[in-house]
Amino acid sequence: MPVLERLRSPLRLARWALAPSLALAIACPAACPAQAHETAPPSVDDRSREQAKAAAERGQKAFQAGDYAAAIAAFDEADQLRPTPKLDYNIGICHQQLHARARSDGDHAAERMHANAAIDAYNRYLAARPTAEDRPAVEDLIRGLGGTPVTAASLKPVPTPPDKPPADEAPQPPPRGDSAEPGNTAEAQAPAPSDISKEQAPAASPGPAGTAAELPRGSLVAGLALWSIPQMNAHPTVEGASIGALMIRGGAHLGAQRRLFLGAGLAVGGGGNTQATTTLATAAQAFDALVGVHIPVGRAGRLVIPLTGIVGAGRETLRTRANIPRPACASGSGTLVSARWGGRLGARAGVLILLGERRKHGLRIDLDGVANLYGRGPVAETCSESVFQELAVPRARASIGLAFGYSVRF
Numbered sequence: 001m002p003v004l005e006r007l008r009s010p011l012r013l014a015r016w017a018l019a020p021s022l023a024l025a026i027a028c029p030a031a032c033p034a035q036a037h038e039t040a041p042p043s044v045d046d047r048s049r050e051q052a053k054a055a056a057e058r059g060q061k062a063f064q065a066g067d068y069a070a071a072i073a074a075f076d077e078a079d080q081l082r083p084t085p086k087l088d089y090n091i092g093i094c095h096q097q098l099h100a101r102a103r104s105d106g107d108h109a110a111e112r113m114h115a116n117a118a119i120d121a122y123n124r125y126l127a128a129r130p131t132a133e134d135r136p137a138v139e140d141l142i143r144g145l146g147g148t149p150v151t152a153a154s155l156k157p158v159p160t161p162p163d164k165p166p167a168d169e170a171p172q173p174p175p176r177g178d179s180a181e182p183g184n185t186a187e188a189q190a191p192a193p194s195d196i197s198k199e200q201a202p203a204a205s206p207g208p209a210g211t212a213a214e215l216p217r218g219s220l221v222a223g224l225a226l227w228s229i230p231q232m233n234a235h236p237t238v239e240g241a242s243i244g245a246l247m248i249r250g251g252a253h254l255g256a257q258r259r260l261f262l263g264a265g266l267a268v269g270g271g272g273n274t275q276a277t278t279t280l281a282t283a284a285q286a287f288d289a290l291v292g293v294h295i296p297v298g299r300a301g302r303l304v305i306p307l308t309g310i311v312g313a314g315r316e317t318l319r320t321r322a323n324i325p326r327p328a329c330a331s332g333s334g335t336l337v338s339a340r341w342g343g344r345l346g347a348r349a350g351v352l353i354l355l356g357e358r359r360k361h362g363l364r365i366d367l368d369g370v371a372n373l374y375g376r377g378p379v380a381e382t383c384s385e386s387v388f389q390e391l392a393v394p395r396a397r398a399s400i401g402l403a404f405g406y407s408v409r410f
Helices: 002-027 044-064 068-081 085-105 108-128 135-144
Strands: 218-228 242-254 260-271 280-297 303-319 336-355 361-374 396-409
Touching: 044 068, 044 085, 068 085, 085 108, 085 135, 108 135, 218 260, 242 280, 242 396, 260 303, 280 336, 303 361, 336 396
Parallel strands: none
Antiparallel strands: 218 242, 218 396, 242 260, 260 280, 280 303, 303 336, 336 361, 361 396
């Protein structure tokens, strides 16, 4: 027994020393150490992402070089590999540049083809991003090309439960076809619309009107007007119930959508039958400050409703005609009997129909309602009243105006 005990102790020591080595040999074959240094092959998803990134970069370089056809092919390749709305926007920009080039070359078939392709690409972008911040600008791009934007989604805000993170911190669903793993989305690899600037791209060539860079910054209207003054009907000595006028108005369009209007207007007119020999003739001038809003109507973007407030000054004159004696209290010289100034306050509503593909020209119809308050006018040295008071021409008068004009937007 002592001999067996002496042998058992060394065997236990040997077993404890060899146990880890035996476990390693069982768990890992001889080739295991070599496999630990090998690199796993890239996955299919990694390869498609890298290919999409390379294609998008080729598209960027082609766009910057002005080779828009090559840029379209590269962006389309990237979109096939890793779809994202930003690539649809970039494809639309490229087609829009080719549309402008075809128009300048007089190639109407290519012009229409690229316009339709750009409209389709922009609408795909809007359909994928119905609440995008740049939606109004992209809709204007589509209308400028003669298309109709897709209907915008309208969602009511949903209150965030207290136990959930805010919406801007909550995980966002990946774009179509992208992996949910952070950093694996195609949008992180494809060029964003800011890479091909929305402001710079259309400005590279004379793109169609209605683009974000070509919203009107100003407008000018010239035409004819007819003013009706009911209080002057059947006046015995002054003919001025209706006055025909030449008018010109212009100003600046302000705001993100260029809907606010600030401007000024000038109108010069005369009234009555110039062949009359028994009454005095009336002439008038109006100098107005204008502030209003231009409201587009319909999806085509060709109809605009201008609503305008009017604050200004008016000048009224009386003149003699052949064989008409001058009134006793006349203060003017020659054919001018007298003149007086007053203030104007009113409102204008109109309709503007835009013409042409670029929507830079239009026909405009306006209806005015204005209240006029004139001073009493100058008094001659030998009179106690002005000639306007002597002839009982009312100081406070209302006028209704109808104007037809030709509009130019720039």
